[in-house]
Amino acid sequence: xxxxxxxxxxxxxxxxxxxxxxxxxxxxxxxxxxxxxxxxxxxxxxxxxxxxxxxxxxxxxxxxxxxxxxxxxxxxxxxxxxxxxxxxxxxxxxxxxxxxxxxxxxxxxxxxxxxxxxxxxxxxxxxxxxxxxxxxxxxxxxxxxxxxxxxxxxxxxxxxxxxxxxxxxxxxxxxxxxxxxxxxxxxxxxxxxxxxxxxxxxxxxxxxxxxxxxxxxxxxxxxxxxxxxxxxxxxxxxxxxxxxxxxxxxxxxxxxxxxxxxxxxxxxxxxxxxxxxxxxxxxxxxxxxxxxxxxxxxxxxxxxxxxxxxxxxxxxxxxxxxxxxxxxxxxxxxxxxxxxxxxxxxxx
Amino acid sequence: xxxxxxxxxxxxxxxxxxxxxxxxxxxxxxxxxxxxxxxxxxxxxxxxxxxxxxxxxxxxxxxxxxxxxxxxxxxxxxxxxxxxxxxxxxxxxxxxxxxxxxxxxxxxxxxxxxxxxxxxxxxxxxxxxxxxxxxxxxxxxxxxxxxxxxxxxxxxxxxxxxxxxxxxxxxxxxxxxxxxxxxxxxxxxxxxxxxxxxxxxxxxxxxxxxxxxxxxxxxxxxxxxxxxxxxxxxxxxxxxxxxxxxxxxxxxxxxxxxxxxxxxxxxxxxxxxxxxxxxxxxxxxxxxxxxxxxxxxxxxxxxxxxxxxxxxxxxxxxxxxxxxxxxxxxxxxxxxxxxxxxxxxxxx
Numbered sequence: 079x080x081x082x083x084x085x086x087x088x089x090x091x092x093x094x095x096x097x098x099x100x101x102x103x104x105x106x107x108x109x110x111x112x113x114x115x116x117x118x119x120x121x122x123x124x125x126x127x128x129x130x131x132x133x134x135x136x137x138x139x140x141x142x143x144x145x146x147x148x149x150x151x152x153x154x155x156x157x158x159x160x161x162x163x164x165x166x167x168x169x170x171x172x173x174x175x176x177x178x179x180x181x182x183x184x185x186x187x188x189x190x191x192x193x194x195x196x197x198x199x200x201x202x203x204x205x206x207x208x209x210x211x212x213x214x215x216x217x218x219x220x221x222x223x224x225x226x227x228x229x230x231x232x233x234x235x236x237x238x239x240x241x242x243x244x245x246x247x248x249x250x251x252x253x254x255x256x257x258x259x260x261x262x263x264x265x266x267x268x269x270x271x272x273x274x275x276x277x278x279x280x281x282x283x284x285x286x287x288x289x290x291x292x293x294x295x296x297x298x299x300x301x302x303x304x305x306x307x308x309x310x311x312x313x314x315x316x317x318x319x320x321x322x323x324x325x326x327x328x329x330x331x332x333x334x335x336x337x338x339x340x341x342x343x344x345x346x347x348x349x350x351x352x353x354x355x356x357x358x359x360x361x362x363x364x365x366x367x368x369x370x371x372x373x374x375x376x377x378x379x380x381x382x383x384x385x386x387x388x389x390x391x392x393x394x395x396x397x398x399x400x401x402x403x404x405x406x407x408x409x410x411x412x413x414x415x416x417x418x419x420x421x422x423x424x425x426x
Numbered sequence: 427x428x429x430x431x432x433x434x435x436x437x438x439x440x441x442x443x444x445x446x447x448x449x450x451x452x453x454x455x456x457x458x459x460x461x462x463x464x465x466x467x468x469x470x471x472x473x474x475x476x477x478x479x480x481x482x483x484x485x486x487x488x489x490x491x492x493x494x495x496x497x498x499x500x501x502x503x504x505x506x507x508x509x510x511x512x513x514x515x516x517x518x519x520x521x522x523x524x525x526x527x528x529x530x531x532x533x534x535x536x537x538x539x540x541x542x543x544x545x546x547x548x549x550x551x552x553x554x555x556x557x558x559x560x561x562x563x564x565x566x567x568x569x570x571x572x573x574x575x576x577x578x579x580x581x582x583x584x585x586x587x588x589x590x591x592x593x594x595x596x597x598x599x600x601x602x603x604x605x606x607x608x609x610x611x612x613x614x615x616x617x618x619x620x621x622x623x624x625x626x627x628x629x630x631x632x633x634x635x636x637x638x639x640x641x642x643x644x645x646x647x648x649x650x651x652x653x654x655x656x657x658x659x660x661x662x663x664x665x666x667x668x669x670x671x672x673x674x675x676x677x678x679x680x681x682x683x684x685x686x687x688x689x690x691x692x693x694x695x696x697x698x699x700x701x702x703x704x705x706x707x708x709x710x711x712x713x714x715x716x717x718x719x720x721x722x723x724x725x726x727x728x729x730x731x732x733x734x735x736x737x738x739x740x741x742x743x744x745x746x747x748x749x750x751x752x753x754x755x756x757x758x759x760x761x762x763x764x765x766x767x768x769x770x771x772x773x774x
Contacts, residue, residue: 267738272620282735286732297678298743302743302744337681382626382627382725383626384631387640388639388640388641389642392651395646395649395653396650396653
């Protein structure tokens with residue numbers, strides 16, 4: 079894990095989450111002891127980032143099992159079903175959430191009939207396994223992806239696909255960490271990433287913690303910097319990748335990809351296999367979350383837009399596979415991803 | 427002029443400016459009585475928008491002449507030279523500033539040797555003429571441009587090229603106003619326009635004043651809306667247009683133009699001839715202003731980025747002429763602008 083923080087941690091029977099809404103000024107670890115509390119934390123973006131959401135959701139089911147394990151058999155199973163429901167309804171776009179819940183459900187199904195305490199323990203073991211795997215996978219992605227970056231590369235990233243978005247190391251920022259660990263000098267240009275400012279608040283802070291050189295820009299400045307030859311590569315994470323390689327990621331990613339193509343700059347997407355959704359044929363079928371107007375009319379307690387202005391706030395967009403130079407996965411780099419190459423990834 | 431406000435107004439011997447930093451919550455008209463005060467107001471963005479900056483600068487020279495007219499001949503002329511210097515140093519990118527100062531200097535040269543009070547009066551007359559012309563020119567641009575918009579058009583705009591950026595009516599928003607006045611239903615999608623949020627603060631407010639339907643979005647959402655077929659045209663203003671048709675405008679304009687091209691959406695630039703700089707061959711020669719880090723690390727009194735983060739804040743970019751479907755000028759619409767077509771505009 080990066081620096082001196084952890085995104086999520088199991089401790090004394092509860093889940094600690096780094097409250098990412100309080101960053102960069104305050105490093106706080108509120109604790110969560112039920113599925114509903116974890117779902118609320120996901121919805122409120124205490125924890126965010128597709129892989130971290132998946133880990134948190136798995137812990138959410140484990141917490142609920144622990145909480146209900148003293149109850150009757152029926153209440154226990156009904157309560158767990160409710161936990162799955164409330165967690166799967168927390169955010170719609172990132173597929174890791176559904177992937178992690180499916181893994182946990184598989185464990186639950188296999189343990190049916192066992193003592194509640196045993197089931198609760200197995201669910202917790204699975205949550206721990208998902209988090210530990212996520213860290214290993216990110217390190218593997220970092221290893222594969224770092225070969226794509228030359229010494230001295232200036233890498234643009236959008237949103238936060240870092241340790242803060244995962245159980246540790248990060249996806250996009252994991253590639254940068256691994257490249258630096260291999261001896262390359264790499265610097266980062268971080269899009270501030272309106273409206274939620276994950277780049278300004280999280281990526282800038284996370285990279286500072288590791289003393290990785292970072293320059294913060296308005297999202298609008300990416301095109302000018304590319305036109306001046308100041309960007310060598312783009313690496314972003316993903317919330318869901320369709321079977322054909324279309325990438326749903328933070329709103330604005332598509333614009334960055336279109337600009338990168340125009341300037342002949344490689345556009346990489348770092349995504350674990352858990353982010354690829356083979357059940358979704360193309361990006362057109364990925365649900366795009368729309369969030370509240372208050373994220374657009376201001377930030378936090380500050381409002382700058384006039385009252386009662388109409389707002390649209392879709393928070394993800396879809397980058398078509400043809401704009402993706404390569405997917406970086408734990409099983410290797412997939413150049414010019416398409417349906418066949420992605421299907422083979424899962425068969426290997 | 428739009429609704430119930432005026433961007434700049436001469437009143438009782440001083441210049442009133444609508445303080446655009448206080449919008450949308452407060453409509454305040456501080457007064458300015460010297461060239462230095464006007465230059466400070468331009469630099470601090472009390473007044474902004476290429477045409478409005480030009481008008482304000484002309485009034486700045488007139489104010490200085492009035493202020494110094496009781497003094498000696500040498501002090502008067504030296505003081506006016508200083509006024510030209512301080513005003514021309516206030517912002518580097520918008521060419522209307524230099525264009526307006528050149529017009530005022532021409533009047534000064536022609537009046538050399540006359541009584542100070544007469545010179546001061548002629549300079550003020552010229553400032554009034556520039557402002558009155560700007561309004562007429564915007565109405566002419568609106569007339570020509572409105573033919574480009576179909577009934578029901580959903581028009582994306584970036585930054586504020588409205589009445590607030592001019593002496594009235596607006597350039598890009600003037601086209602929309604004229605289209606609506608001609609009986610068409612037109613609605614506006616306003617990019618919030620980080621970092622200074624002219625879209626959220628000014629365009630949204632200005633259109634509300636006129637009851638023109640407006641939807642505010644994060645700059646990052648433009649690509650998604652285009653990919654969903656929710657944008658029919660883009661109209662922006664300009665800070666300087668090169669002799670070949672390259673357009674310097676608010677940072678992020680270039681990205682919008684690249685996306686519009688990808689989606690086959692027309693990209694129009696509304697610009698008076700005073701915004702075209704025939705002395706600059708291409709956009710590469712247009713100076714791009716960089717402003718302070720505090721515009722990126724937060725907004726107003728709020729800071730959201732970590733302390734000491736490195737920042738880049740270029741506030742304009744250049745859209746190459748090949749991406750411009752048409753320039754809308756007071757002399758008509760110039761489709762696919764190039765060197766020859768622009769040169770002919772000035773010869774007619």
